[in-house]
Amino acid sequence: MILSDKDIKDYIAKGKIKISPSPDFETQLGPCSLDLRLGDSFKVFKQSRYPYIDLKRPFDVDNIMEDIVIAPDSPFILQPGEFILAVTMEDVLLGSDLMARLDGRSSLGRLGVVVHSTAARFDPGWNGKPVMELGNLGVMPVVLYSGMRICALTFETLSSPCENTYQTKKNAKYAKQEKATASKISEEFKLHHQLQPTEIKEIQQTNVNLNSWPTSNASSVANAGWPVVEGRFYVGNKNSPVAVCTNATVEGIELDMAKVAICGKCVTENIGIEKIIQNIIANPNIRFLLLCGKPSKGHYVEQAIMALKQNGVDKEKTIIGAVGNMPHLKGLDTEVIERFRAQVEPINLNGETSSASIMQIVEQCLAQNPGPFNGTEIKVEKPEEIEATGPFDWVEDPNGFFVVSLRPSQKKIVVEHLQNHKITKKVVGDSALDICYKIGQMQMVGNFEQTVEHAMYLGRELQKAELCLKNQLAYEQDGEIEMLKERVLPTVEKAVKENIYGWHD
Numbered sequence: 001m002i003l004s005d006k007d008i009k010d011y012i013a014k015g016k017i018k019i020s021p022s023p024d025f026e027t028q029l030g031p032c033s034l035d036l037r038l039g040d041s042f043k044v045f046k047q048s049r050y051p052y053i054d055l056k057r058p059f060d061v062d063n064i065m066e067d068i069v070i071a072p073d074s075p076f077i078l079q080p081g082e083f084i085l086a087v088t089m090e091d092v093l094l095g096s097d098l099m100a101r102l103d104g105r106s107s108l109g110r111l112g113v114v115v116h117s118t119a120a121r122f123d124p125g126w127n128g129k130p131v132m133e134l135g136n137l138g139v140m141p142v143v144l145y146s147g148m149r150i151c152a153l154t155f156e157t158l159s160s161p162c163e164n165t166y167q168t169k170k171n172a173k174y175a176k177q178e179k180a181t182a183s184k185i186s187e188e189f190k191l192h193h194q195l196q197p198t199e200i201k202e203i204q205q206t207n208v209n210l211n212s213w214p215t216s217n218a219s220s221v222a223n224a225g226w227p228v229v230e231g232r233f234y235v236g237n238k239n240s241p242v243a244v245c246t247n248a249t250v251e252g253i254e255l256d257m258a259k260v261a262i263c264g265k266c267v268t269e270n271i272g273i274e275k276i277i278q279n280i281i282a283n284p285n286i287r288f289l290l291l292c293g294k295p296s297k298g299h300y301v302e303q304a305i306m307a308l309k310q311n312g313v314d315k316e317k318t319i320i321g322a323v324g325n326m327p328h329l330k331g332l333d334t335e336v337i338e339r340f341r342a343q344v345e346p347i348n349l350n351g352e353t354s355s356a357s358i359m360q361i362v363e364q365c366l367a368q369n370p371g372p373f374n375g376t377e378i379k380v381e382k383p384e385e386i387e388a389t390g391p392f393d394w395v396e397d398p399n400g401f402f403v404v405s406l407r408p409s410q411k412k413i414v415v416e417h418l419q420n421h422k423i424t425k426k427v428v429g430d431s432a433l434d435i436c437y438k439i440g441q442m443q444m445v446g447n448f449e450q451t452v453e454h455a456m457y458l459g460r461e462l463q464k465a466e467l468c469l470k471n472q473l474a475y476e477q478d479g480e481i482e483m484l485k486e487r488v489l490p491t492v493e494k495a496v497k498e499n500i501y502g503w504h505d
Contacts, residue, residue, distance in 0.1 A: 003155040005029050011098070017155065018093035030152065033103070036088040038150040039129060042068040042076060043085040075143045078113065078136045087129040089147065096124045096161040100153045102132070108150070112138020115151045122153075124162045227279040228380045233264025241287040241369040242362050243280055243344075247301050249293030254355045259362055261286050267296035269304035269324040274331050276305075277340045278380045284343065284373040288365040292349040292358050300324045302350050309346050313337055336378060343373040397454050399446035400424065404461045404477050406469050413465045415458075417444055432462035 003011060009025060011017040019034070028035040043065045065085075070076055078084065094100055100122040104115030114135045122130065132151060136142055144150070226238060232250070236257030244263040246253050255263055261283060266272035280286045291302035304322040308329075311320035317334070319327040329337060347365075352358060400419035407414050407428070415427040415435055425444070429435040436459055439445065445455050461477055468475035474482060 001157045002032050003157070005031050008032075008034055008155060011095075011155070016095040016098065018091075020091045021089070023090070028149065033152040033154045035105075035149040035152050036090050036092075036130065038144060038146055038148050039087040039089045040070050040072065040074075040146045041087045041129075042070070044068060045083065070146055072146055075145055078134060078142045078144055080112075080136050080139055080141065083133070083135045086132045086134050086150075088132070088150065089129075091127070091129055092122070092153070093127045094122060094124055094155075097158045098155055099124055099158065100126070100155050102130055103152050103154065105149065105151065108142075111142055112136055112140075113142050113144075124158060226283050227262060228282045228382060229275045229278045231264055231266075231275050231279075233262050233279075235262055236260040238283060239285050240366070241285055242290065242365045243276075243286045243288070244290045244292065244358065244362070245276060245301065245305075246293035247291070248296035249353055252353055252355075253293060253358065255359060255362065259359075259366060265293070266301050268299050269301050269319070269322060269327040270329065271331065272299075272301060273304060273308070273327075274329055277329070277332060277336060280344055281336060281339045281378055282380050284375075284377070287344060287370055287373065289344050289346045290349055290358060290361055290365075291346055292352040294351060294353065298325050302346075302348050305346050306348050308337070309341055309344075312341060336380075339375060339378050342375060392453075395448070395450045397446040397450075398448055399444065402444075402458055402461075404458075404465050404475075406465060406475050408469070408472075411469060413462065413469060415439070415462070432459065432466040435462055 008017070008029065012019060012023075023029065023034060028037075045064060046066050068076075076086075092100070102116055102120050102122065104113070108115070114133075114137060116133045130151070130153070134144075227233070227235060234257055236255075237259065238261055240259055240261040242260050244253075244255060244260055245266050246263065248265060248267050250265055253263075257263065262279060266276055276289070280289065289305065291305060295302065300323055304319050304324050304327045307321035307323075307327075308319045313319055313329060313334070317329045317332070317337070319329065347361060349358065349361065400417055403416040403418060405414045405416075406412070412428050412430065413432065413435060415429075416423050417425040417427070425442075427435055427438050427442075427444075429438065439458070440455075445451055445458070464481060465475050467473070468481060
């Protein structure tokens with residue numbers, strides 16, 4: 001039975017419904033509802049390091065939402081398409097024989113403002129400030145004010161008082177909330193759910209002898225020079241079933257490498273993932289891939305790998321369902337990709353940088369190791385390796401030659417072009433890149449049998465010059481860079497003034 005205005009006042013008078021501050025019945029009480037006013041606390045989404053919200057992973061609320069508190073009667077502008085959380089000004093306490101429903105005001109709905117998307121019911125015993133899920137479905141911004149009537153509560157009686165009120169529930173996540181509180185749905189997921197379908201169970205400690213495990217092709221893995229593809233990684237125990245990808249995180253994650261086969265970074269969802277796949281399928285002992293660390297901006301490696309496991313690739317070898325900029329695995333045969341999908345179970349720990357937390361998952365993987373993958377061995381083709389030797393006979397450029405120097409007082413790199421030992425042009429720039437572009441534009445390098453070699457030489461010298469300029473080091477064309485270990489100068493101007501390097505303009 002829904003309470004009438006008379007019953008609402010009677011329940012409030014008897015303390016069966018508690019509203020604080022006390023409502024103004026003249027303006028807030030309707031025939032069968034009580035209006036509540038907009039509070040001063042809001043939570044809004046902001047751009048963050050999370051490319052998406054994984055409900056099975058605890059997410060850092062401070063990284064995806066921010067709190068905004070406004071002054072009384074101050075405006076809050078709700079933009080079209082925006083979704084925010086807001087609280088009422090009133091605290092509400094319900095008796096054990098009552099429930100309440102929250103509804104938006106029709107006057108706001110006609111402007112496109114919705115007050116709730118799902119959270120309309122308040123259970124018996126509920127206590128706190130109601131949180132509204134405000135959205136603007138309209139085409140124009142709407143200005144809301146703290147203290148304005150924003151929603152209405154209707155109250156319904158139960159057939160009998162409930163045995164367990166909201167406050168006595170073990171998982172009453174939003175009890176006694178005083179401000180806009182973000183979703184806590186990740187608390188409902190347990191770790192073993194996260195690690196499905198292998199159903200790794202939570203354990204306290206493992207004492208697993210990795211070297212005692214039965215291994216498949218373990219000796220051939222070692223003899224073949226595994227890992228087979230170079231990259232930025234650490235190699236641990238090749239018998240371990242665990243590989244770890246730290247995304248864009250390079251430092252700060254320190255793991256027990258006696259329990260991990262390989263641990264390294266990956267910042268792109270194409271060539272980076274291709275290297276991961278090749279190294280993993282070359283070691284059949286690896287059965288788990290932990291994806292942790294901070295994602296590289298615009299390249300969602302962990303999401304791409306999870307999508308690859310679930311969906312595979314299309315005819316163009318694009319990862320189906322990947323959201324990154326370039327999730328293409330064109331450098332791999334389909335057979336290699338499918339072997340990876342069959343061999344490895346990826347575990348998404350997106351954003352996790354705690355070494356201890358990552359090692360807890362490693363321990364669980366060790367305890368649930370299914371053993372080496374017994375599929376047909378796939379050999380990863382290595383490209384031909386050519387030893388670079390020199391020097392070679394240098395042929396003069398018919399267009400002339402370049403002299404590279406620095407102008408420290410202006411923080412410039414200077415390139416003089418000489419023909420017949422006379423300076424014909426002088427190119428001045430801030431960086432090696434700028435000067436390379438300009439020299440290429442002007443076609444200052446001759447077109448002859450060693451054009452490429454001369455251009456590569458000039459690029460090397462310009463990069464050396466830029467390094468010296470930025471680090472206040474002496475630059476000499478064709479010479480080695482001498483790093484200063486003891487004496488560090490605060491400014492280029494000081495070096496020029498004291499003529500420490502013998503620089504001259």
